[in-house]
Amino acid sequence: MPELPEVEVTRLSFANRIAGAKVLSLRMGKPLRWPLGCAPQGLAGRTVRGVRRRGKYLLIDLDRGLLLLHLGMSGSLSFAAHMPVAGVHDHFDLVTTKGTLRLNDPRRFGAVVYAESEEASEAVKLLGRLGVEPLSDDFDVDRFHAGLKRRKAAIKQVLLAGDVVVGVGNIYASEALFLAGILPTVGAARLSRPRVAKLHAAIRDILARALTSGGSTLRNFSSASGEKGHFQLEAMVYAREGQPCRVCGKAIKSLRQGQRSTFYCPACQKA
């Protein structure tokens, strides 16, 4: 569900409000993807320094240690001073002096993991293999080109893998490839430098615009303050199989790549 824009929108919606809060308690619901990795009551009394994002992970910095939080496919956060009684899919509450941060995650692919530091093995295991941040200055065409050069897999799957560039999920991978005019099945290493430059620009453009629109709300995504995204309305290809391409009018097609749906325009996108 949440890709970089949705995770960043979520971060922006509560980071300032929770900063400086003191942790009062933690409540765990059903098990998430991994155990917390520490005694929940052990975090009481710590102070929330701030909230950062790395890829699709949120990093909640405490005065000692940090929480790594992932929304998986169906997770969303809410932050409010007065939180209602926990529902069946509310699996994590961080109760603080400024409000409660709650993770609602029906499918429970999400995770909350404690690490003593970013260098601790628990953190390195999750963050260590991540590629470059697409909206940072580190994401440049040369580096992107070099990263794609040694990958023979289809460009769509290389984007999703997240070890070359992070944050691009199933929606934005299809959208970026459409913008760049590249068929999703093309081997990453086969892309010419000009096409890599075009894809580089498309990725930045699509993520930045989605961010501005509050992300995409397909089923139930909302920010931690309850705002829905509306970027899905602007999708050129995602979930538009059979509908006319917004540029050329030909029917949008779909295919499966690595158990995920890919959408593309057979006329606008080339091998």
Next chain:
DNA sequence: AAAAGCCCCTGGATGC
């Protein structure tokens, strides 16, 4: 080293 599959889990939409 990289690629391809598998799997975690629940719920909504669709079809019979």
Next chain:
DNA sequence: TGCATCCAGGGGCTTT
């Protein structure tokens, strides 16, 4: 109405 099947914004782990 009931039940089976398929699909869903992710990604770590195991196997080729």
